[in-house]
Amino acid sequence: MNTIIAGIENNQANFDYTMEELAALASADNLTVVKEIRQKLEQPVAATYFGKGKAEEIKTASEIYDAQLLVVNDELTPTQIRNLETITNLTILDRTALILEIFASRARTKEAKLQVQIAKLQYQLPRLQTGKKDQLDQQTAGNAGGGYTNRGAGETKLELNRRVIQKRISNLRKELKELTKNHAVQRQQRQKNQLKTVALVGYTNAGKSTTMNQILALTGAKQSKQVFEKDMLFATLDTAVRKISLDDKKEFLLSDTVGFVSKLPHQLVKSFRATLEEAAQADLLIQVIDGADEHAKEMIATTEATLKEIGVTDIPMIYAYNKADKSQLTYPVAEGNQITYSARQVESIELLLELIKKELFKDYEEHTYLIPYDQGRYLDLLNQQASISKQDYLETGYLVKAEVAPKLAGQLAQFLSE
Template identity: 60%
Template sequence: MDLAILAGIDTGRENFDYEMSELAALTEAAEIKPDLTIIQKLDKPVTATYFGSGKLTEIKEAASATEAEFLIMNDELTPTQLRNCEDQTGLTVIDRTALILQIFARRAQTREAKLQVQIASLQYRLPRLRTSSLNRFDQQTAGSGGGFTSRGAGETKMELNRRTIQDQITHLRRQLKEVEAEEKTKRKSRDRSNLKTVALVGYTNAGKSTTMNHLLSLTGQDPDKQVLEKNMLFATLDTSVRHLEFDDHKQILLSDTVGFVSRLPHQLVEAFKTTLAEAAQADLLVQVVDVSDPHAKQMVKTTEETLEEIGVRGIPMIYAFNKADLTPGLRYPEIAGDQITFSARDEESIKLLSQMIKKTVFADFVTRTYLIPFDQGKFLEQLNSNATIQKTDYTAEGTLITAEVSPATAGIMQRFEFETSK
């Protein structure tokens, strides 16, 4: 595995140590081994070289001693800074944005995700066409399926100039609009089902996919419907939607969304808006948090800031503090208000989370009794399909049925309401 020196400037920014630990995890996700971390304290980065000249000399000497090939920076660098750092250290320089884009390029599976990442990568490349470090990074990663080269684009980066990149971005955006229109049609179809929707959100690698799979298993769903679980940042970029039915026959659509990361590159914000469309339209968000991580509070803040940035607001949220089994002395499963401490791999925890989701998302449901004439059988079928039936009796006038119904169904069935005191 290639070795890298991690580097950053400490300007006194809050949570700098957290950002550097996150940079190490991102580096490993890009299949590069962090070998050494070098930090310089400055009020702000040097305009031309990011680091001071003395620190760049230190990095060059450290690279010679460790045989590191990459210098991975904690900030997004200007084209000039990238070029000068590379010239003065002899290393391939990768900034934080390029690193995240590289990971996204490897992880994208669906056509929509691939298009989003290709567009973001091209936007990043555009002002950096003369920065040779990006070319070397691509050459070294292309063999493993990653890199910034748009698969199927028919051109290498060396052949691209500013005009061809702009033309390619336009072409890809046109394709993306077509895919988004198809996805919008699918969402409209799901909306017509009147099913409640719940979206799992949270920091990457917090355990969203594991939580989703165990919720599906609890309700007896087909194992083939389970989603990818992997202990790494951004194991998947694609939103997975599954149908889930509780033991009382209430049903929801449950989605597992792409994870968040601090200081998300602005090139990917638009991509997140589309990818997280399921979350933006959900009836309930479940924010999964790795409670065993010392930076858990910052992860919650990052998630909520990202949701705000992409326009997801005003949706009820459950805070699900996962991985309690990895925290000595922490009691679980346990509910406190809108929070649950649990372990996604613990059956009792999943049962309690399932009950909490059901109670929250169906809080607006009401219990009503209806007398439905025998010649109005279609309304009886509607109740059996869309409501939780509690009791059924047959009278001379028709079917007397007590059910827990949604506000929408209650409105439709209002004319059949039966006063039990009659």
């Protein structure tokens, strides 16, 4: 569908960036951007968002470029949508609705679909009967298709009233709560097993899934454990959790969370809060950043603002600048809590793993133990759970030097030989 994108510049420091991003979001929804229009205003016009002259300019541009859709860089009021439709004779889609559409087309699991449905219905509540186009008159109900024109079956116009939608939201939330209970139980079990957790967070399309897959491949995970990856915004919305087993017997859980974007709709952040619990409960965060993108600083700011909104604070973080192969940066290089790397390079992933291990297992202890021969089960524990650097056989038992987790160190304290 031929589409015009438009926005108001009101002294925003990152306005150019958000407009570039809006074009990318439109492309992600299978829309063809034929024209970009901007207006400088201190504040949007209450009734029409754009000034009257600019709205007429948009109408003229739509006739020249044969456009059917106008995508606006902010969230609009019902009045603004209705009036812009009247003036321009175009279907109007604001930034929030566009992102919601993309999420609807990407949702695969039942949980993700429920989250998107709740967010879309929350967005729709104040916008009932906004205009003749009724752009949201079919709410997705498990829609997995792509593009603005492919909404899937949903609520009919007669059903679109506040009471019905509120009841629908309530029912969807109950259903989602049952699903998230299972996730909570799984997290509790992992905590009981004292498995440390690492969460990949960051901007959409920064390379989180690619990084995860390369870590899985390097550590010998089966091909079936790989997660979906594609060079597109919001390629996946589903949090994937995989167990990583290292050569030195250390293990941790790695999760790949949903990507962020500037002006991420509040409805979505709220709906995906349960999914993002993987990040909130992590022992270590890896913020994957597109190091080749000139807007990397803005992406970092967006990610950290979103994490703060969902209550993710005071968790150690590694800043992982990916896609160095597409820039002039030297890689792989690690310094402090930062790494410059390429997820496609084995040496980069090896260095990233070393950085993860250094941060994640810094509470591990190295001790020497003398284990009597009749207490061989404790040697078995060391062989299964610890990294043994030296082992000798003495008259009195096994002399073993090993790096162990705090829990195991407590179990073996009686055999310390230091």
